[in-house]
Amino acid sequence: MFDGSFKTSRKVNLSGRRRPFASTTSSSSTALASASVSAMRAVAMDDVAAGSKQELLLQSKRAREERLVQKRMQQASVKIQTLVRRVQTDQRTRATVFLALEQALTHVVTTSDIRATVVPTATLVPLVRQFLFATRAGAPSARLTQIAPERVVNVHNYLVLMLLVSCLKGAGQDANYLAVEPKDAQWYWQVTRLVEVTLRTLVTGPLLAAQDQPTSPHVLLLETLTNAARYSAQSVPRAQDVVDGVLLRSVATRTTIGLFDALVELVRAERPATDRISQLVVEQCTRVLSLQANSEQSTAVTIVFAEKILSVPCAINSVLVRQILQKPKSESNHSHTWFWERALGFFLTRSSSSNWTSVTRINRTVILGNILDVVAQSPPSPELVRVAFPLLSQILSPGLLRWVFANELGDSSMNKLLAKDPDAMEIDEDDDFRQSFGDDVNDVNGTIEDFVKSMREEADAISSYQIDQGLLQRVRAQCRLLCDSAVTSRVFSSLLASSQSDSSGNSMVSQVCEVYSTVLLSLGSSQVFNLVTTFAPPSKPVFAFLNAVQLEPGTTGSPSVINSLWQWITKELPVSQIRHGSDALARARVLLVFNSIFSHILLALDDETFYERSWPLRKQDLASVVEYLKLYVFETCWNVSSGMKAQSVASGKASVEDQLLHFAAVTSSVQLFNQLYDRDCRRGFLADSAWLWPAMPVIIDTVNLEAMEGDVRRAQALWTLMRSVESSTNVRAALVLTTIPQVFKFDDRVALFEKLLEDEKRNHGHIRNEFGNAIQIRVKRDDIVDDSFAVFHEVCAKSTSALKARIKVTFINEQGLEEAGIDGGGVFREYMDVLTKSAFSPEYGFFLVTEDQLLYPNHGARVVVQSPRELADRFRFLGRILGKAVYEGILVEPQFAAFFLNKLLGKFNYIDDLHSLDPELYRNLMQLKHYNGNVEDLALTFSVNEVVYGETITRDLIPGGASIMVTNENRIRYIHLMANYKLNVQTSNESAAFLRGFRDMIPAKWIQLFSPSELQMLIGGSANKIDVADWKNNTVYSGGYHPSQAYIEWFWSIVNDDFTAEDQSALLKFITSCSRQPLLGFAQLDPRICIHQVRIDDDERLPSSATCMNLLKLPTYSGREIMKTKLLYAIKSNSGFDLS
Secondary structure (H helix, E strand, O other): OOOOOOOOOOOOOOOOOOOOOOOOOOOHHHHHHHHHHHHHHHHHHOOOOOOOHHHHHHHHHHHHHHHHHHHHHHHHHHHHHHHHHHHHHHHHHHHHHHHHHHHHHHHHHHHOOOOOOOOOHHHHHHHHHHHHHHHOOOOHHHOOOOOOHHHHHHHHHHHHHHHHHHHHHOOOOOOOOOOOOOOOHHHHHHHHHHHHHHHHHHHHOOOOOOOOOOOOHHHHHHHHHHOHHHOOHHHHHHHHHHHHHHHHHHHHOOOOOOHHHHHHHHHHOOOOOOOHHHHHHHHHHHHHHHOOOOHHHHHHHHHHHHHHHHOOOOHHHOHHHHHHHHOOOOOOOOHHHHHHHHHHHHHHHHOOHHHHHHOOHHHHHHHHHHHHHHHHHOOOOHHHHHHHHHHHHHHOOHHHHHHHOOOOOHHHOHHHHHOOOOOOOOOOOOHHHHHHHOOHHHHHHHHHHHHHHHHHHHHHHHHOOOOOHHHHHHHHHHHHHHHOHHHHHHHHHHHHHHHHHOOOHHHHHHHHHHHHHHHHHHHOOHHHHOOOOOOOOOOHHHHHHHHHHOOOOOOOOOOOHHHHHHHHHHHHOOHHHOOOOOOHHHHHHHHHHHHHHHHHHHHHOOHHHHHHOOOOOOHHHHHHHHHHHHHHHHHHHOOOOOHHHHOHHHHOOOOHHHHHHHHHHHHHHHHHHHHHHHHHHHOOOOOHHHHOOOOOOOHHHHOOHHHHOOOOOHHHHHHHHHHOOOOOHHHHHHHHHHHOHHHOOHHHHHHHHHHHHHHHHHHOHHHHOOHHHOEEEEEEHHHHHHHHHHHHHHHHHHOHHHHHOOEEEEEEOOOOOEOOOOOOOHHHHHHHHHHHHHHOOHHHOOEEEOOOOOEEEOOOHHHHOOOHHHHHHHHHHHHHHHHHHHHOOOOOOOOEOHHHHHHHOOOOOOHHHHHHOOHHHHHHHHHHHOOOOOHHHHOOEOEEEEEEOOEEEEEEOOOOHHHOEOOOOOHHHHHHHHHHHHHHHOOHHHHHHHHHHHHOOOOHHHHOOOOHHHHHHHHHOOOOOOOHHHHHHOOEEEOOOOOOOHHHHHHHHHHHHHOOHHHHHHHHHHHHOOOOOOOOOHHHOOOOOEEEEEOOOOOOOOOEEEHHHOEEEEEOOOOHHHHHHHHHHHHHOOOHHHHO
16 A cells, blocks of 8 residues: 655766666566566567667667656556545545544534434534535445444434434424425435435345334334325425425435335345335335426436336336336326336437447346336237337347247247258359359358347347346246237237227337337248248247237128238338338338238138138238239349339348348248239139239240259349349349249240250250160050059169150050051150059059049058058159150149149148148038137047048047147147148158159259149140130141131031030040140140041041141041041040051
């Protein structure tokens, strides 16, 4: 310790030559500094020659450095000495004052009975002033080190007793009687500070026993100074004014500890409500909050109270706080709600996002939890939501959310996006794609990694705070209310009420969406960045939020959250503003919330509610939603001149969170757009043109086919489209086709698909050009499936691509002879037709039919094979058959169920897809969903019974499901588990094997250009009635026939006027080997249908055909009726090529 003296000396060298350096101090710090400099000098001197000029310069430099170090050390010593002197002087001065106070107080106590005699104001005020100065108003940091603590406590107790007696018994101007006027500011200040000391003693000192509290002078003084009822009736009004002045000043002024601070300490210590000190503080806080001295002062008091209470962990649940807020009379029946509406409103006017940067993360978390508790404990209140959610948006951050829900994220957390997930974003390794888009393919993963890293760092920072872990868990439980129905149901009920009553809900919608968009972005995981809708639920907090706002309609026309949000969007963010890019971030937040809720609702929404009851939106609103989403994605992903593309979010200048928020809005829009399209495909509610983008080019001329052959995931494609403003149209068109192909016309997509097939065949020219190298197949018509299975298996054993070669077929008839005809392609088409009919026939055992005679895999087919391996091989063979037919452009007869076509497209099946498999089961499940009675009476369990070739097998839908009863509460889960089992699980192995076989021939991305119904047309052609006029216009003639001849006129008259639709299909099959017309019309046939003249002398010869050339050999019959008879006989016989 310094002794107060500090001397320096400096010796002057009168010789005129400066010495190198001489130390002027012997302190240890100086020695260390000198040693350090000397060490550096020694190192440097090794490189300098002795006696040289460099040595002299170096010595001078070192001397200057040492003098500078010494000077700084001297300055630091002076500052330290000044501070020490100041502290010592303060201690001595306050100790001197305290000793004088103690002496004066001793004189007063010994000369009078202070318990009965009122000490005059002139005597008491100086004593109180001296005590406050000596103890710094009782501040713990101002402890008198030279005075024993017991002496300070004794002086304090004496002063409290004297002030208590003076307040109660004073009768004149010389007394400190509260009812006596006037009171000057000095008196108010001193009494307020003494109240502060008293409060600190009561709430932070040793806990008084319950029996000692009523007689404690500190308790009595506090009660006396703050309760006018202690005085005579005639003095109460005047005393009350003084009490209010004391109270208001004890709170409004920035004291170290006032009434609200005392309340905070009591809440932190969890003091019981029965405690007398707690009761006293509660009563006085209640009185303060009820005072309306003036609006400015009342506002200040309310803000101080709100700040202090919200900063205490779990304070809203405290009994003391609830008692305070329930007592003030207000304009509403809900005083708790009314107060917090007012308090948070005041708080909101003073806060902004920048103000929160100075608040520690843990304190922000505590405030967040308390605000959510306020909302959860209040009835639905639009005003409370309006003031609470802007505060939440300022406090909330992704890292805070990650910390709150760390134990509930599981595999659905953001980390899943960084894993190798085929449905998540995966970087494409295609060089051509990288050359087109540069680093954008990597940028999305890097952006997500940065986002996840920042969340982890913030979450770890919160966890590192030194705070009681039990209390920390309680705060975390409070914050979880954000996604709990206790908050979300109130918030969205308030939103509904506000949107229906007045326009005040406009800002509320954007504020609520700002908060929950952050929740979805931070906790929604791959759900908001993934375009493939799956049955797996999102993370628990997001799932809880989405379920809480999914309000099922009680009756037709009942309001929905989706309807309220949509009406707000159309009013505040109209579709006309999308092109200009205005309010882009607000639009992204609202759309993300709207899309996520609507998408979640659609997963569980049955068609009866969606169509007949028009819930959650009417048909005209659905059309508006589709139009809005279509244009939003168009402007963000295609229109390079759009204002939205030029804004900072798209160009990468925004923050990481804003970039991902915008991206999530687009991906969720695409996901909802596709969901609505899938529902429209199942049961149309919009015209085909409603899904088309405006002014799109003909994709077959512009699309980059090489980009279509890569493996860019759809979400990755969207990110690239949003960021690659300068990329070429043909490459971007390819990416659009991987995400929302329905925005292009069906005919254009079919043409593109055929172009892709042509290029694929050209790439395999070495096995297709030379017909002599074709695969040779000899098959019996009666054993065509097994013969073909053996050939396909042998060919594919070498390479699956070998099956892409041409196939030359020779049929063996029932007599064991080769059928007439040379296979120039026509016999192969007939072979595929016969093979597909036989292989997919239910009699063969591998496929079953629905009530509508549509095919789907038979899950019981394992009993007709020798092993699971053979079962997989058989279904893969069937997939190859269908894939080969599509690959060769051959239309085949089998018609497949919609849910099975979904599997070919890589889509997931949901409850309403069950109608295509088992309409009766679907109706039963819908009846169960709307059943009004006790579901347990139906004796259903979470299991399903299957009958496989006479054997009944029970399978659990969930572990132990056979012993879990279906109840009113879990029936929705049962319904979806049952549908999921029937549609996705029961035939999963068979469908997977079939899909592998199909994709051996056709890449998945190519086939995903189409919807299920479009895929069926691709497989089997258009099911519409044959367009005879188009057929006629695209038919050529040879051998002497001409369109104006009577024979040709008879033919078209017979086909158009006399033939039924079945007869027309049979004739078409007779000529081309396919009964369905081409998807793009007869002009697409190559070669075109040709009618060749066959001159005859009689009418005995039948018409014949060469299907390989689409050629009809039509004899020159003598009359129209004879021609008709011969045509019908020819097309209805099944003699193959023997007719030729």
